[in-house]
Amino acid sequence: xxxxxxxxxxxxxxxxxxxTVSRAISGKGRIGEKTKAKVLEYIEKNxxxxxxxxxxxxxxxxxxxxVVWPGDFLVVDLPFFQRCLVGMSEVTSGYGYDIVVSMVMGxxxxxxxxxxxNRKVDGVILTRTLIDDKPAEYLQKSGVPFVAIxxxxxxxxxxVDNNNYxxxxxxxxxxxxxxxxxxxxxxxxxxxxxxxxxxxxxxxAYRRIGKEPDESLIxxxxxxxxxxxxxxxxxxxxKVDGVICMDDQLAGEVISVCRAExxxxxxxxxxxxxxxxxxxxxxxxxxxxxxxxxxxLGAVAARMLLSLIDGEAVESQKLNNYEVIMKxxxx
Amino acid sequence: xxxxxxxxxxxxxxxxxxxTVSRAISGKGRIGEKTKAKVLEYIEKNxxxxxxxxxxxxxxxxxxxxVVWPGDFLVVDLPFFQRCLVGMSEVTSGYGYDIVVSMVMGxxxxxxxxxxxNRKVDGVILTRTLIDDKPAEYLQKSGVPFVAIxxxxxxxxxxVDNNNYxxxxxxxxxxxxxxxxxxxxxxxxxxxxxxxxxxxxxxxAYRRIGKEPDESLIxxxxxxxxxxxxxxxxxxxxKVDGVICMDDQLAGEVISVCRAExxxxxxxxxxxxxxxxxxxxxxxxxxxxxxxxxxxLGAVAARMLLSLIDGEAVESQKLNNYEVIMKxxxx
DNA sequence: TTGTAGGCGTTATCAG
DNA sequence: CTGATAACGCCTACAA
Numbered sequence: 276x277x278x279x280x281x282x283x284x285x286x287x288x289x290x291x292x293x294x295t296v297s298r299a300i301s302g303k304g305r306i307g308e309k310t311k312a313k314v315l316e317y318i319e320k321n322x323x324x325x326x327x328x329x330x331x332x333x334x335x336x337x338x339x340x341x342v343v344w345p346g347d348f349l350v351v352d353l354p355f356f357q358r359c360l361v362g363m364s365e366v367t368s369g370y371g372y373d374i375v376v377s378m379v380m381g382x383x384x385x386x387x388x389x390x391x392x393n394r395k396v397d398g399v400i401l402t403r404t405l406i407d408d409k410p411a412e413y414l415q416k417s418g419v420p421f422v423a424i425x426x427x428x429x430x431x432x433x434x435v436d437n438n439n440y441x442x443x444x445x446x447x448x449x450x451x452x453x454x455x456x457x458x459x460x461x462x463x464x465x466x467x468x469x470x471x472x473x474x475x476x477x478x479x480a481y482r483r484i485g486k487e488p489d490e491s492l493i494x495x496x497x498x499x500x501x502x503x504x505x506x507x508x509x510x511x512x513x514k515v516d517g518v519i520c521m522d523d524q525l526a527g528e529v530i531s532v533c534r535a536e537x538x539x540x541x542x543x544x545x546x547x548x549x550x551x552x553x554x555x556x557x558x559x560x561x562x563x564x565x566x567x568x569x570x571x572l573g574a575v576a577a578r579m580l581l582s583l584i585d586g587e588a589v590e591s592q593k594l595n596n597y598e599v600i601m602k603x604x605x606x
Numbered sequence: 607x608x609x610x611x612x613x614x615x616x617x618x619x620x621x622x623x624x625x626t627v628s629r630a631i632s633g634k635g636r637i638g639e640k641t642k643a644k645v646l647e648y649i650e651k652n653x654x655x656x657x658x659x660x661x662x663x664x665x666x667x668x669x670x671x672x673v674v675w676p677g678d679f680l681v682v683d684l685p686f687f688q689r690c691l692v693g694m695s696e697v698t699s700g701y702g703y704d705i706v707v708s709m710v711m712g713x714x715x716x717x718x719x720x721x722x723x724n725r726k727v728d729g730v731i732l733t734r735t736l737i738d739d740k741p742a743e744y745l746q747k748s749g750v751p752f753v754a755i756x757x758x759x760x761x762x763x764x765x766v767d768n769n770n771y772x773x774x775x776x777x778x779x780x781x782x783x784x785x786x787x788x789x790x791x792x793x794x795x796x797x798x799x800x801x802x803x804x805x806x807x808x809x810x811a812y813r814r815i816g817k818e819p820d821e822s823l824i825x826x827x828x829x830x831x832x833x834x835x836x837x838x839x840x841x842x843x844x845k846v847d848g849v850i851c852m853d854d855q856l857a858g859e860v861i862s863v864c865r866a867e868x869x870x871x872x873x874x875x876x877x878x879x880x881x882x883x884x885x886x887x888x889x890x891x892x893x894x895x896x897x898x899x900x901x902x903l904g905a906v907a908a909r910m911l912l913s914l915i916d917g918e919a920v921e922s923q924k925l926n927n928y929e930v931i932m933k934x935x936x937x
Numbered sequence: 938t939t940g941t942a943g944g945c946g947t948t949a950t951c952a953g
Numbered sequence: 954c955t956g957a958t959a960a961c962g963c964c965t966a967c968a969a
Contacts, residue, residue, distance in 0.1 A: 622955080623956045624956090666961075
């Protein structure tokens with residue numbers, strides 16, 4: 276294994292120059308058909324594989340991209356990132372590119388910095404966006420091509436995202452349309468852009484029919500369960516028609532609280548989730564939720580980044596292939 | 607960004623040779639204290655970063671390792687892989703190494719092959735082991751240093767694993783000790799070594815007290831829910847004392863079936879899981895399970911691989927820091 | 938159509 | 954203690 280055959284070995288064996296071999300492989304530059312065939316045949320037979328690192332050094336390319344991976348993960352978010360990664364991998368591998376994961380926890384972006392400063396990658400995919408977005412800031416300053424998954428307040432950042440806004444608005448509208456207009460909204464960190472987007476979708480569902488959402492029924496930055504239990508009880512007391520959770524984790528906790536409090540879903544309370552992570556598959560009540568094609572999202576992001584690396588013009592986009600899955604929890 | 611400063615620029619600016627600069631940075635070879643200080647200061651001020659790719663070409667190293675990532679994932683396994691990855695990343699980043707994920711789905715190892723043939727990495731971590739283990743076979747043939755997480759039938763493969771065998775035996779023994787000796791075991795794919803290991807732990811818990819496990823109560827290769835529902839009903843009919851599931855996914859499904867069948871846990875049936883994925887956090891019954899330090903597992907695997915890459919001798923090992931968490935489901 | 942020579946940015950070898 | 958010079962393996966003007 277140690278000693279792989281080099282382009283020079285091939286050249287010597289065939290009595291041609293390294294240039295000729297290089298051209299036969301890359302297809303660039305003029306080269307005789309027979310020579311080319313001869314070289315390619317030899318390469319095939321002797322299992323020659325070009326050294327991508329050397330190639331990269333010469334071309335100033337690495338044939339790798341970095342994907343920023345959240346180390347401060349919630350279990351509920353993993354399926355999303357995983358599915359995105361699968362999509363990215365499918366695309367990049369088609370172009371001979373590999374994926375370097377750089378683990379970022381909160382504002383601790385030293386892994387990202389290292390990979391950029393070491394010029395280990397040609398570009399970066401950000402897998403989520405934040406309000407105060409240190410990773411994005413850093414990348415922009417560094418000048419490396421990058422694409423962010425999620426919305427961004429900064430117009431100059433190239434983004435791609437599931438159309439969470441439309442999807443959340445649609446789900447909310449459906450519930451309102453079914454007569455459940457007194458809806459509560461529970462969500463996570465307000466530093467995540469996704470939280471803002473979902474919030475906007477929810478509130479605009481009211482506004483477009485000329486109503487105002489009830490802000491007193493909206494609770495964000497939820498992380499500990501105790502607070503959530505109090506909130507659910509309070510909401511039951513206020514006799515809300517339903518609760519929409521921004522993700523399945525929260526929805527699971529709501530179910531759990533309701534079970535303890537003997538609040539029946541959907542009889543006493545309707546429940547929906549803005550993101551189906553399939554974590555709730557075995558929940559006592561099947562939960563109405565939104566379904567996105569995350570794998571495709573990852574694939575599109577990867578394609579955009581590769582174009583960007585090739586110097587092509589790329590525009591931000593929203594993907595609309597989501598589904599609203601109505602289940603028993605909102606019957 | 608495009609034009610980073612090179613070692614030659616530094617050398618010229620300081621009126622010394624490239625060699626001297628290189629020595630100041632690496633610390634290798636003799637060099638005067640003042641010269642060294644001068645160089646390091648200049649480097650610091652002008653933000654010079656060595657080109658790791660060029661360095662790699664010269665030293666025949668890439669300063670990256672590959673981590674084989676299962677693309678054919680079950681949601682329940684994600685937290686395990688994620689926690690391992692975090693541990694690996696913490697270790698590798700300390701050594702200036704980056705992690706390339708190579709997505710492998712079943713026997714489709716083209717991504718792994720590419721990354722090896724392209725010499726993009728110095729070594730590989732396998733995140734799970736199989737009975738018929740194509741990835742491991744390939745790696746062994748290729749001669750790249752690699753470490754596998756999980757047990758292996760092949761003694762020559764260097765592995766590291768949580769002590770699943772001991773842990774499973776202990777949990778099983780505890781239940782038997784509590785008088786629940788008629789236990790069923792439900793598990794997943796028999797092509798996964800982990801399934802075999804857990805099976806052995808379960809059965810040996812009986813054998814070491816001179817009993818034989820009841821093979822008719824053991825069901826493996828479970829994947830679809832319908833079959834599982836039948837099995838659970840059948841088990842209830844046979845009046846087993848308890849059911850042990852190899853993972854939380856199965857445990858969740860058992861809970862779900864029991865709810866539908868009005869089988870009460872733990873009154874009618876005890877339930878335990880061999881792996882706590884925290885997916886069951888909001889289950890209607892808190893489930894007795896095993897808890898492992900996966901992050902540490904990943905960290906150890908990474909350290910082993912880095913040693914291996916440095917040509918040191920490395921031995922397989924089992925990690926014993928697991929916990930048995932007793933909850934309501936086995937009361 | 939093919940070959941030569943130089944460069945990509947480091948490290949390693951061997952003199953001085 | 955320091956400095957030329959040659960690798961590392963590939964690409965690419967430029968020349969033939």
